[in-house]
Amino acid sequence: MKIFKFGGASVKDAESVKNVSMVLKSQGFTQCLLVISAMDKTTNALEKVVEHYFYKQDYQTEIKNIKQKHIEIAKGLFEENHSVFSEISLFFDDLDSFLRRNKSPNYNFVYDQVVSCGEMISTKIVSEYLNEIGFTNQWLDARDYVKTDNSYRDGVVNWEKTAELISQLNPETCYVTQGFIGSDDNNFTVTLGREGSDYSAAIFAYCLNAEAMTIWKDVPGVMTGDPRKFQNVSLLSHISYEEAIEMAYYGASVIHPKTLQPLQQKNIPFFVKSFVDPTKAGTKVGITDKNQQEESYILKENQVLLKISTRDFSFIAEDHMSLIFSFLSKYKIKVSLMQNSAISLALCLEDKFNKVDELNQELQKIFETGIIKNVSLFTVRNANMDHIDQFYHGKSVLLEQISKNTLQMVTQ
Incomplete structure (x- = not known):
């Protein structure tokens, strides 16, 4: 079927x-x-x-x-x-x-x-x-x-x-x-x-x-970026389940984040095609030797940047982390990006139930917090690190993180 x-x-x-x-x-x-x-x-x-x-x-x-x-x-x-x-x-x-x-x-x-x-x-x-x-x-x-x-x-x-x-x-x-x-x-x-x-x-x-x-x-398939937000994007004709899952997690709107894993478990081929021109091949997600790893751009808007530190400037330890994440679970707030140092924790959050103010009030009973709303999370997958400076141009960067070939920055 x-x-x-x-x-x-x-x-x-x-x-x-x-x-x-x-x-x-x-x-x-x-x-x-x-x-x-x-x-x-x-x-x-x-x-x-x-x-x-x-x-x-x-x-x-x-x-x-x-x-x-x-x-x-x-x-x-x-x-x-x-x-x-x-x-x-x-x-x-x-x-x-x-x-x-x-x-x-x-x-x-x-x-x-x-x-x-x-x-x-x-x-x-x-x-x-x-x-x-x-x-x-x-x-x-x-x-x-x-x-x-x-x-x-x-x-x-x-x-x-x-x-x-x-x-x-x-x-x-x-x-x-x-x-x-x-x-x-x-x-x-x-x-x-x-x-x-x-x-x-x-x-x-x-x-x-x-x-x-x-x-x-209403798009040809999975693109290297949302054409409404980025210029000079191109079609990804073949990508792996893993790449599609990563793109969806980081906020690529063309695929819902939970969609891929059930399909991957049974190796069910997954296509994203255009109802405007159904004769075109679109994008195939699955196991193939044609899978691409092109530089791709994802912008996740309406995020919240929350910074947490201890009142006595002690380390953010495991018990602190456990407590913070129990509050996040309680208010059903998703972490889009996390970065911690010895004495502070920065979280880029997705607050779809509008509970971040309640979370912040609860955290303030124990921690020092700072909150910035309406920020964006910009992600570059398979980034060309030789030309990394171009991604910072014209942006007010509040937080950044680089892992392998993925660059992420929280901007205002």
């Missing part, structure tokens, strides 16, 4: 959904499972619904606007009396009903129940359209197959349960399902982290022993 993942940009409007069918036609619509994201900007709009709900503002107008957007897309794909319109209305009625009766003060729990609606609606529209044009498929609720713990907004997959459920799917059937979501033991929705649809595709690929997995993007 083949796994295809289509992101929000590939299903942003009616014409884009039609283009998905053209991509599938070029690839052959047999024995495949499609993982579909929410339609373009829908997740952002639903996040605003959650914010308005908790701040007791008018969230219902936001819901109406999102509903209307999906109805307009459906009008470009179906006849007026098609059942998909009642399906769309039902999704939004359920969303409104949930928010009216909800008693939970847990922001992350409510977030997952609300934001996941984007994937549910987009997949229903795509599935119905494909069936309409003769691409027979079965719509799946991913929450019935991807089982997680109850770490809302950052679910941890229960691989044993998930594999048992997914392995029951018929490999001769084509399916359409959602990325980004699973469910806990109580069948409440749990999301897998922002941009987690790639990871969902890898979960299905792993559990189905897929012959290949392809992510369809």
Whole structure:
């Protein structure tokens, strides 16, 4: 079975959904499972619904606007009396009903129940359209197959349960399902982290022993840098799993960090291709003697630089490190870069749950701290060290680190 993942940009409007069918036609619509994201900007709009709900503002107008957007897309794909319109209305009625009766003060729990609606609606529209044009498929609720713990907004997959459920799917059937979501033991929705649809595709690929997995993007493949941020970048046609994992970890937006390891474990070939021109080869990630190690550039923005030292100028010892990392785990703050000296520790942090101020307050009870927000982490993979000076030009460098042929700097 083949796994295809289509992101929000590939299903942003009616014409884009039609283009998905053209991509599938070029690839052959047999024995495949499609993982579909929410339609373009829908997740952002639903996040605003959650914010308005908790701040007791008018969230219902936001819901109406999102509903209307999906109805307009459906009008470009179906006849007026098609059942998909009642399906769309039902999704939004359920969303409104949930928010009216909800008693939970847990922001992350409510977030997952609300934001996941984007994937549910987009997949229903795509599935119905494909069936309409003769691409027979079965719509799946991913929450019935991807089982997680109850770490809302950052679910941890229960691989044993998930594999048992997914392995029951018929490999001769084509399916359409959602990325980004699973469910806990109580069948409440749990999301897998922002941009987690790639990871969902890898979960299905792993559990189905897929012959290949392809992510369809609006770029030709994995580039040596984001073309929106860097000039003169080029396509990486072949890279190893290890190189792709490193690039994703350092912040390359084209691949979700958790995606590669399940594929690598079973040596499942992984392709990143363009839905604009599906005939082009794109990038292949896997084991091959053609793998490239080109100089590549990654910019990870909206980071936080936290500097920690002891009050008595004593060494940062193992017990200090253990305590600091227990706080980081408590607040679910990810370390993007770490550098320590005898009396201080510098951490470049990714604070996706906006908890760094709480972390800082807790640390200040024991340590001296300094914090700088809105910094960027610039990484150069396979850097040409003979021309290293060029990377510093025009940058205000707060922290730097060089290991092998990888240069990293935190800049302001």
